[in-house]
Structures are given as structure tokens and as C-alpha cells.
Amino acid sequence: MSTELATGAPTFPIALRPNATPVSDDERAELLTNPGFGRVFTDNMVVAQFANGGWGDAELRAYGPVPLDPAAAAMHYAQEIFEGLKAYRQPDGGTALFRPERNAARFRHSARRLSMPEVPDELFLESIRALVEQDRAWVPEFAEGSLYIRPFMFANEPFLGVRPALSYIYAVIASPVGAYFPRGVKPVNLWLSTDRVRAVPGGTGDAKCGGNYAASLLAQSEAAEAGCEQVVFLDAVERRWVEELGGMNIFFLFDDGAAGRRLVTPPLTGSLLAGITRDSLLTLSADHGHLVEERPVSIEEWRSRAADGSLLEVFACGTAAVITPIGRVRGKDGEFVIADGEAGPVTTELRQSLLDIQYGKAPDKHNWMRAV
Numbered sequence: 438m439s440t441e442l443a444t445g446a447p448t449f450p451i452a453l454r455p456n457a458t459p460v461s462d463d464e465r466a467e468l469l470t471n472p473g474f475g476r477v478f479t480d481n482m483v484v485a486q487f488a489n490g491g492w493g494d495a496e497l498r499a500y501g502p503v504p505l506d507p508a509a510a511a512m513h514y515a516q517e518i519f520e521g522l523k524a525y526r527q528p529d530g531g532t533a534l535f536r537p538e539r540n541a542a543r544f545r546h547s548a549r550r551l552s553m554p555e556v557p558d559e560l561f562l563e564s565i566r567a568l569v570e571q572d573r574a575w576v577p578e579f580a581e582g583s584l585y586i587r588p589f590m591f592a593n594e595p596f597l598g599v600r601p602a603l604s605y606i607y608a609v610i611a612s613p614v615g616a617y618f619p620r621g622v623k624p625v626n627l628w629l630s631t632d633r634v635r636a637v638p639g640g641t642g643d644a645k646c647g648g649n650y651a652a653s654l655l656a657q658s659e660a661a662e663a664g665c666e667q668v669v670f671l672d673a674v675e676r677r678w679v680e681e682l683g684g685m686n687i688f689f690l691f692d693d694g695a696a697g698r699r700l701v702t703p704p705l706t707g708s709l710l711a712g713i714t715r716d717s718l719l720t721l722s723a724d725h726g727h728l729v730e731e732r733p734v735s736i737e738e739w740r741s742r743a744a745d746g747s748l749l750e751v752f753a754c755g756t757a758a759v760i761t762p763i764g765r766v767r768g769k770d771g772e773f774v775i776a777d778g779e780a781g782p783v784t785t786e787l788r789q790s791l792l793d794i795q796y797g798k799a800p801d802k803h804n805w806m807r808a809v
């Protein structure tokens with residue numbers, strides 16, 4: 438009996454046909470000196486196709502264009518989802534992933550919401566492992582550098598009728614990255630979007646689908662025009678409750694007087710993304726002895742507590758941006774500053790603590806890291 442049958446878990450072997458002409462060591466070193474975010478890609482990618490009700494064999498092959506029929510459903514009706522996770526250099530020269538099983542589970546959740554086939558966790562995890570192993574030399578060694586991994590799936594059936602497509606491409610690409618925000622860990626300014634929303638109750642806010650990001654871009658452009666790096670979105674019904682940023686979750690540190698200081702993040706209502714960094718920080722904050730709470734925060738509370746001094750710190754968190762302090766909030770009705778507008782000590786401490794785990798410099802007591 439094969440192992441496959443014995444364990445009951447299907448395995449997904451990846452056919453290895455790596456790039457026969459990878460970039461030279463010198464060229465790669467040059468590309469790795471200052472890669473920015475999401476502009477440089479490694480030599481290889483993994484691709485698998487779903488058709489006739491099942492997943493075909495996955496292949497690791499040279500990074501390059503994927504042929505598409507102009508009628509491919511994703512380009513018309515936006516059946517597309519993605520994930521984002523990172524591989525980090527470890528002190529022994531190896532590499533490790535942070536909680537990839539969480540990304541696998543969220544990818545299945547996103548697939549269900551978009552009426553797409555689920556990618557089995559075994560295929561998702563093995564495709565990432567195979568790509569990181571093959572392109573290990575691309576994992577940056579400079580401080581806070583990492584290999585950003587982007588698994589994604591889209592409908593490629595050439596059909597213009599509106600229904601879930603019958604065929605899909607799942608692929609994984611990887612990009613060596615430095616800081617997401619060009620200014621590094623300097624506090625960012627947020628644009629408070631009061632007339633545009635990112636997601637609605639019953640919509641796709643808690644799925645990681647391209648459409649959510651398309652919907653956020655106009656507000657993001659308005660943010661840039663107002664001198665802000667990111668948008669903060671409010672709930673769609675009351676336009677009152679803080680949800681998240683275009684690509685990050687948000688935390689507040691409130692001083693509740695005799696009740697102590699408390700880290701607060703909005704609850705998962707279904708219209709915001711269940712960030713893996715958010716989840717990890719709820720755990721890490723408790724480890725550090727902070728009181729943590731998931732509860733709604735209104736824009737009035739945010740503004741008034743910034744004014745009365747009981748709002749000590751605010752930060753955004755996500756895979757790409759790690760933890761980014763928020764300095765000020767600007768909107769149509771003016772702006773307000775959070776404390777002195779600088780990165781606060783709790784933000785800095787949590788950021789370092791998370792990075793230390795990810796880079797193998799602190800004990801991984803929650804068993805989050807997966808060596809590749």
C-alpha cells in the first residue's frame with residue numbers, strides 16, 4: 438500500500454522543470470541590492486490547472502507569461518483570488534515560512550466565496566515549498582528583506598456566460614522584497630475615506646480577491662492626492678466603524694485609566710480580511726502582558742481619544758508591511774495627529790518581537806515557523 442493510501446491524504450507531486458537559463462549570480466546580486474516591493478521576480482514559478490472537476494499535475498517551470506484566451510472568464514467576471522506570505526532568511530542560512538497553513542486555509546475560504554474550486558492544502562503548501570527550495574538563492578540576506586510569495590488562482594475557461602467557470606489556473610510566483618513603504622518604518626498618514634467603501638456586509642470583504650483591491654484604488658488615489666500613504670475604510674452601512682486599510686489591519690492602543698492600557702482591533706465582521714499578522718499580534722501582545730480586545734472602534738472615538746490624549750498609539754499590520762506606525766489621519770473634515778505623530782514604544786516592541794520570530798532570532802514558542 439502506498440503512503441498516500443495509508444495516510445488518506447492525497448499528495449501532489451510537482452514536476453520539476455526549472456528554468457534552464459536562470460539569471461547569473463552577479464545579475465541576481467545586483468537585483469537583490471534594492472528590490473523595493475513586487476518589482477523583481479525569481480527564475481521560476483509553479484503552475485497547476487483545474488479542469489474536468491479535478492486538479493492536474495503541478496509543474497515548476499521558468500517564470501514567464503501564461504497564455505490566455507481573450508474570453509477567459511477571470512478577465513470578464515473577476516473570478517480571481519490570491520494570497521501573500523513570506524520566506525525569511527534564518528541565522529543558519531536556511532529559510533523559513535511564517536504560518537503558511539493559515540494562508541492555505543484562507544485561500545480555500547476565498548475560493549469558496551468566489552465559487553472557485555478549493556486548492557487542497559497539500560498542493561498549496563507543496564507548491565510553495567518547491568518554489569522556495571528551487572529559488573532559495575533569491576531570499577534576501579539584508580535586514581528585513583524577505584521573499585514575498587504570491588499564490589493566486591483565476592478562471593481561464595473561455596466562456597462569456599455568467600456562472601462559475603469550469604477551468605482554472607493556480608500559480609505561485611515569488612518576489613524578493615525590502616520595505617513595503619519606501620520611507621521604511623516612519624509613521625504613515627491615513628486618508629479617511631468617508632464616501633467610498635471597500636466592502637459591504639454579505640460581500641467579499643473577508644475574501645482575498647483582486648476585486649476588493651480594484652474597488653479600493655480610487656480611494657487610494659485620493660489618499661495619495663491628499664499626501665497620505667494609505668486609506669482607512671469605514672463600514673458601509675453606518676459609515677462609522679473603522680474596518681481596515683486597503684491592504685492591512687489596524688490596532689489601537691488606548692489608555693483606559695484605572696482599567697489599564699488596552700490594545701484594540703476591530704472584530705472580524707465578515708467585511709474585513711482576517712489577517713494572519715493580526716491574529717499573531719493578538720497572541721504576541723498577550724505574551725507581552727498587554728490587555729487585548731477585539732471590539733468595534735468608531736471614528737468619533739478615534740478622533741476624540743486622539744484629542745483627549747487617551748489614544749496612545751495606532752499601527753497597521755500585514756504580511757507586506759509588517760507593522761507600520763500611523764502618525765496622522767486626514768479627511769474631508771480636517772486632520773488629527775496620534776499622540777506626537779511618531780512611532781510609539783508598544784508598536785516598536787511588537788514589531789521587533791514579530792520580526793525576531795520570523796527571522797529565527799527569538800524562540801518560536803507558538804510553532805509558527807516552517808523551515809524549507
Ligand code: PLP
Binds near residue numbers: 685711714715
Ligand atoms: N487586510 C487586507 C485588505 C490585506 O490585503 C492584508 C494583506 O494581506 C491584510 C489585511 C493583512 O493580512 P495578513 O496579515 O494575513 O497579511
Ligand code: COI
Binds near residue numbers: 520685755757758
Ligand atoms: C499582503 O500584505 O500580503 C498584502 O496582500 C497587501 C498588499 C500587498 C496587497
